[in-house]
Amino acid sequence: MDTAARLLAYELADTGWYERWNLLPFPNGIRVSDRGESLSVSMCFRSQGAYVNNPPRWYSMPVSASEPVEDQVRHFVEKITAADPRETAQRF
Numbered sequence: 482m483d484t485a486a487r488l489l490a491y492e493l494a495d496t497g498w499y500e501r502w503n504l505l506p507f508p509n510g511i512r513v514s515d516r517g518e519s520l521s522v523s524m525c526f527r528s529q530g531a532y533v534n535n536p537p538r539w540y541s542m543p544v545s546a547s548e549p550v551e552d553q554v555r556h557f558v559e560k561i562t563a564a565d566p567r568e569t570a571q572r573f
Contacts, residue, residue, distance in 0.1 A: 485522045485544050486511045488554040493524075496562050503529050504566065507537065520544040528567060538570035 490511050493499065499506060507525040514521045522542045528535040542557045544550065561569070 483513060485542070485550045485554055486513050488551060489522055489524065489542065489558070492554055492558040496558065498562050499526070502566055505529055526566070537573040538566065539573070540570050
């Protein structure tokens with residue numbers, strides 16, 4: 482799980498995703514959740530500007546033991562970088 486979080490952080494940094502969409506990552510960055518049977522990596526962020534007008538948003542990536550973590554991260558990054566995160570990410 483920690484590997485998935487590290488890879489996700491590196492992959493996003495390489496794409497310039499935060500800068501391209503004018504986003505700010507949350508201080509806690511990318512989090513790992515391993516409660517129960519569902520393993521996932523979540524990332525929280527918000528648009529730059531006034532906090533009131535820019536609610537926090539997040540993506541969550543389920544992680545499976547049946548597929549290489551590198552492939553899972555690559556597919557997830559391809560998916561989220563293909564669209565405007567202000568439209569596709571979940572809101573708090």
